[in-house]
Amino acid sequence: MYQLTFSLQEFLSTYWQKKPTIIKGGFAHFQDPLSPEELAGLTMEEEVDSRFVSNLNDEWQAEHGPFNEDKFASLGQSNWSFIVQAANHWHEGAAQLVTPFKAMPQWLFDDLMISYSVKDGGVGPHIDQYDVFIIQGMGKRHWRVGAKDIGQYTETCRHEALRQIESFDAEIDQILEPGDILYIPPGFPHDGYALEPSMSYSVGFRSPKEQELISNFADYILANDYGDVHMHKPELSTQDNHGAITAGDLASLTEMLTSKLNDPLAVKDFMATMLSQSRHHLNIIAPEPKWTQEEMAQHLSDSGELTKVAGLRALHHEDEPSMLYVNGDMLKVPEELAPLIMALCHNTTIQLPAPCTSAVSLLTELVNKGYWYAE
Structure with a gap:
């Protein structure tokens, strides 16, 4: 060591x-x-x-x-x-x-x-x-x-x-x-x-550049189909200077542009989703055949370990350990699994002698994605 x-x-x-x-x-x-x-x-x-x-x-x-x-x-x-x-x-x-x-x-x-x-x-x-x-x-x-x-x-x-x-x-x-x-x-x-x-x-x-944050946030908005609306202004009136963008229109368009940036939940999910992605290729190999939940439960009850793929990023927000962000995926889990989320994010290997049903379900999903594996 x-x-x-x-x-x-x-x-x-x-x-x-x-x-x-x-x-x-x-x-x-x-x-x-x-x-x-x-x-x-x-x-x-x-x-x-x-x-x-x-x-x-x-x-x-x-x-x-x-x-x-x-x-x-x-x-x-x-x-x-x-x-x-x-x-x-x-x-x-x-x-x-x-x-x-x-x-x-x-x-x-x-x-x-x-x-x-x-x-x-x-x-x-x-x-x-x-x-x-x-x-x-x-x-x-x-x-x-x-x-x-x-x-x-x-x-x-x-x-x-x-x-x-x-x-x-x-x-x-x-x-x-x-x-x-x-x-x-x-x-x-x-x-x-x-x-x-x-x-x-x-x-x-390496921390992300401002350009990367802006570009990736735009991709996140598109991927989640947010903001698929046009400006709505039923009180439109005529204007003599028809070549001008009025201050009111600029304010409306700016509000459209920044609405999701001002949404703390959207920004929070975006940041963790983006930061959980590696810049480099990972040795992720999904198992074939897929694990069943019964096989996972048996593996864990036999004191079997699960190991995180080298370089894989598993993150959670400090104030919300019931959300797991792995390699760009966002997984909402029951609050009682917060200790498991902490273990997944902070440890290379985990071992759960007596896991609950929801823990078995989550771990089966992660192993079948190739993110964790059993030796």
Whole structure:
């Protein structure tokens, strides 16, 4: 089991979205959860989001997976990297690495990205708009981090698949060794390259942009068929300035536009529904044949466990634990199941020796959707 050597709460108070920092020995006696060969195996899978980046002789190349064995056979000894997004969705050991960060809001957590690089491999100087903890595994990597200064840095296009910037002055310039952690808030330029074959693990946290909230709320309104009405104004009168939008009409149209935004229940359901959706593909496999409620009741009475699919987001509102939001689905459950909802949202596995009928019904539905599974 992985454990941080520092107080996460104190770290958040001092550094979170304030300034980058390096925590030497952030994980004591760190052991890589997977080998470079296992990571290469993930890049061969169709469902897994993977990339290959090389910069030999400063000629940048980037490709998206899946890859095959021929790709690995043709590689040299320097200047390339393999990267796997959401590795925690596909590898149990990798999923364990994010456990120490689960004290942070689940809806903020994005994914665990893993990079294997040979000497001088990296993705070049760039700026991200999310918070990231970069954990050094095997090997050593040299990192540089600059100051946050919006508008100062110039983007460059060395390859269409890479968003890089020109050089920057470093305020952090250090070598990371196994177990060290580099934290970078949004907007800070950074660049890292391997000094020897090495593994890096990036635990990323990402909040939605205002554009995403507006766009997704519009989709939510359409999906639920809200607001399917036109403006109603039986007191319409003539106007001399017929090319003008009157203040009264503008007020009526604005009220139509904002009516659901001003509906706290609609906004509440929308937020949890949207935030429960992962940005990355999940390893969801619906069982065949489907479970019956009788089979579920027997499984639970035999002290059987149910395990949440890795990376699945299960959320509830703090003041309303009888609503369960899972992967974009919204499920209303009886109030007596509030403790079960809490367990589903906060735990990886659950066990209910004597479940009630409504609990069996809910769990059967969740398992048949592929969200939870029995070993």
